Amino acid sequence: MPETPAKHPRIRSIEGYHEAYHLSIHHPEEFWASVAAPFTWRRKWDKVMSSDMASGHNTWFEGARLNITENCLDRHLASRGNKLALIYEPNDPKTRHLRLTYRELHQEVCKFANVLHNNGVEKGDRVCLYMPMIPQLAIAVLACARIGAVHSVIFAGFSATAIADRVNDAQATVVLTADGLNRGAKQIPVKRVVDEALETCSSVRRVIVVEHLGWPVHMEEGRDVWYHEEAADVPKTCPAEEMDAEDPLFILYTSGSTGKPKGVVHSTAGYMVWADYTFRNVFQVEENDVYWCTADVGWVTGHSYLLYGPLLAGSTSLMFEGIPTYPDAGRFWEVIDKHSVSIFYTAPTAIRSLMAAPLDNVLSYSLDSLRVLGSVGEPINEEAWYWYYQHVGKERCPVVDTWWQTETGGIMISAMAGITPSVPARAGLPLPGVLPVLLNQDGSEIEGNDQEGYLAIKQSWPGILRTTYGDHERARQTYFAPYPGYYFTGDGARRDENGLYRIIGRVDDVINVSGHRFGTAEIENAINQNPHVVESAVVGYPHDVKGQGIYAYVICHEGAVGKEADKVHIEASIIETIVAEIGKIAKPDKIQIVTGLPKTRSGKIMRRILRKVAEGETSSLGDTSTLLDPAVVDEIIAGKK
Template identity: 65%
Template sequence: MSYPFQIKTYEEYQRAYKRSVDDPEGFWADVASSFSWRKRWNKVLDWNFKEPHVEWFSGSKLNITENCLDRHLLNLGNKPAIIWEPNDPEEHHRVLTYRNLYDKVCQFSHVLKNNGVKKGDRVCIYMGMIPELAIAVLACARIGAIHSVIFGGFSAQSIADRLQDAKAEYIVTCDGAFRGAKDIPLKNVIDDALIACPFVKRVIVCTRTRTPVSMIKGRDVWWEDEIKKVETLGLNHFEAEEMDAEDELFILYTSGSTGKPKGVVHTCGGYMVFTAYSFVNVFQYTPGDVHFCTADIGWITGHSYILYGPLASGATTLMFEGVPTWPDAGRLWQIVDKYKVNVLYTAPTAIRSLMGFGLEPFEGTDLSSLKVLGTVGEPINEEAWHWYDEHVGKKRCPIVDTWWQTETGGILISNMAGVTPAKPAHATLPLPGVQPILVDENGVEVTGNPAAGNLCIKAPWPSIIRTTYGDHERCRQTYFSTYENLYFTGDGALRDADGNYRITGRVDDVLNVSGHRIGTAEVENAINMHAGVVESAVVGYPHDIKGQGIYAYVICQDMHTDESHMRLDILQTVSRIIGPIAKPDKIQFVSGLPKTRSGKIMRRILRKIAEGEKNNLGDTTTLLDPSVVEEIAEGKL
């Protein structure tokens, strides 16, 4: 398989970028022509950022799974589509060829249909990283149902919130999941969530851990039993549902600066085109290469660069059930060696964690198959970049430092491996079709180089967020109202003399913890649910492994409470309401919070204290009670 849109030289990049800005419709029409469409578009692009309203390839008809599966069967049918490495290295791995994957997706499409799922229905998927997760996602897309994958670390309350928001009547889950040394009881968590969701009609349960589970008659069915029914009837093919390019493909929930998670909506046509385009170009994918993205499919990285981008490109993608440090810190290197991985795409958090184990875990592994390294989820610091370059890439593998978001659907700013220049800790240059701009607090463009400002994008790319599910106004307010006619990323950035971008982190009330975005308001709401808490304020602070840690300032009803016991209670409460990923790293008990006379908490001051800047707190005279600040600074953990 060849890619007519693959950029091979820096000069080709410059030409492609210029054309994508001068003639975006012509540029993206040419890229889109490489895919299978049942009906071509009437118009390539229709947009305004005021409403916001964006349509790509309007009037066209397709099914994304025909591009991910059907069109590869003739030439790539026997080629591995998904290689699955289990959590336990002693367990046998699985390889699904494109033909195997196609057959299994068709089978499960029949299962979904037999259980009442139809086009437009929302299906919540809460599973471990097993091939059946990929099969379930693709089967939803094949029948035109909207999938909403929820990461296996979220709590029952978080799942219930998402089910209620999406009005999802169908769930696909597992009895449990393996993740490192842990067994996660997924079905039990779903059962707890469903107490608040009586509208759910069907729960399909796949066997993985053989954890004892409760199966409710009339609601719960076993995946394996449902597959047997389809096999008995000899149903192999499932005709893919015809979808409009702008029909919803999936909802993925992300944290925001308010407490309620928001459902980011991506649609079929533009998302497919951009994920495949960015996958091939950023990683410089060559047919036959093994691409290993270590993310979970519960996050956007897994959607775009384990499943849709690679499969739409006819690639071989590796799914890993476990974690990089179990049963030992050599696990990733053993996987690279075992499958002769060519592209490794992981998070700076994982790299920093593995750095702490030294070089011993590399012993006995051969990493010579690696051609490209990548990082995702947060800015990578220079020390980690150089360690990755030297010890994993042996200074011969370009590192692509990719910047993007759940809302962007695909990579927006990154060097292209070996094609455009890399610079340690810099995302570098935008992809063709992506027009970044730096603005000051008033929305005035910061021109010239070098420069610093808030990062915005001034024109749409094909996989841009279309709406937040069920609440378009929230989409407008969050991304398009801060600066007129611009998409606001929520990140700050620097631009060097050569035009390379370096992302400096969030400028809104969202934390980036181990590459996962967590809203401060969401954590505060969870802490405040504890019966003994009066009020709390949450900020981020630099963390050696996670990038950002969570620092909570908490006022208790009883100021003489046992602090160590109270800390454990609060951590348990946050785990119960959101999930373990949102647990604060530090909890400082305080008698008051720095507030303006209007009652607004000055998180800027709390952030500086958490970062250790006690002597540079700025003007505190406007506070209702400035003495609170001294007390908090004295008690810093």
């Protein structure tokens, strides 16, 4: 009999949730064995799980052999071969959309996999992708997984320097890219950025270029090849490489509290089971749903809930190249009506930007096909939640406000659509397998409801990160050493009187801008490369659209700032430096040039004070008398932007 979604354990009631949750926490091996059973395995596991949270060593489905693309594609061919797998909606609404069935997607993945093989890519090789949101990006990711290459997608908005850092850290041998991309009204010369990056990347021996816009690009002889030429005569079948359960599937670079981005590694089997289980249950997916996650594949949300989760579940996933406000603020709603989208998953930043547009942009569309709404990337504020629920969901669609991280692989705390409580500004209850705790600063657990503390996870789950690429000690120090025995999320949280979790923001030096995390040190390192700059300090502050904005305090060389025109020139120069080092997505919203920073006598910058100033809460700065120069604070307050 063909595989059907009914064979995968599904939660259909609040009682079913409590039953599944209890089993997952008290008998995790029994629980996850039943969840994993329906997948296609070349060899079943010897042991479901092994965990040492203190060292950060976690394994799942040890001894099992599989290929994730056989579960995403091959096993659906008999029963869903003619079902739509992927709908591509281009940036320009006048450009024709593309639809690929599971059979067609399988063939395209096999063709791309054969091109990779022919260009020397082997099992275990790292392949970096810097591409637009086009079908070939999704196809290429799956092609890497099919032949056992480790994919590392880099958001096509990062600078050449940021690309080079990631390529060199992964020691990638092949880079996949395109001639260019359109994002809204902007045009980005993707291949040219890659060429600049690769000037300092000695490991790369091949660049495969997808023709997307027909732009002329430089092709370096012996290194660069066109995908369409390479794919002209390759077979439409490609055997899937047999992988070990713990073989790495992908590396995804994320910002941390130190300057160098860290490559979070997810392995094959655990990630697969977690992405599928969370996708099916959080969104309560049905066979005929058209599901749209607006995230870029360059972020983990695109990995787990645009690609892997939906395809593992045999769903139809929509991939969008554009932005919410192009050509106007009705684009999201036009696409929903056009493709009869039933599940819509987007970021609070997008919702807030659309709230600012006239309401007619939403009311002009029926949105009758919608039945579930989702939010991801940062906590959604109550005003945005109600606007989303009332005007997009017409007060009939449950809203799932999902909390998770790149490192968790998939959703950890969330309502399950129509099953568990969905309350504004609350992520909700933990999913089965997730044991969250609130900790005091000294690491002791805070019991009971109506409490606040540091959010940590006490028990391993299948999607937990395995390491940071090439440096497990960094993973241990970042996630497992702060509170031994726990995975430390870096977030503060509140557990309300009903046991629902509310995420209240970062407690470390990480800023969440539009759902994308940037380490303050990473941005400061970039600013400090500017020739005008002596030192800088960066903090986050509340931003109406982005959730958090970036506020930079900058000390310049003596004599650099004479008059106001100098300040304007230097601020523009600093922004140029950040764009060159990281990319436009890390541009500060405010730059304040100062003569000094609030430091302790030991030289530590008191970012708490700078954060309060940026937030406009100057009446609650606390005791500043212990600072090296307390007068600096008054000057900073006086010059606040």
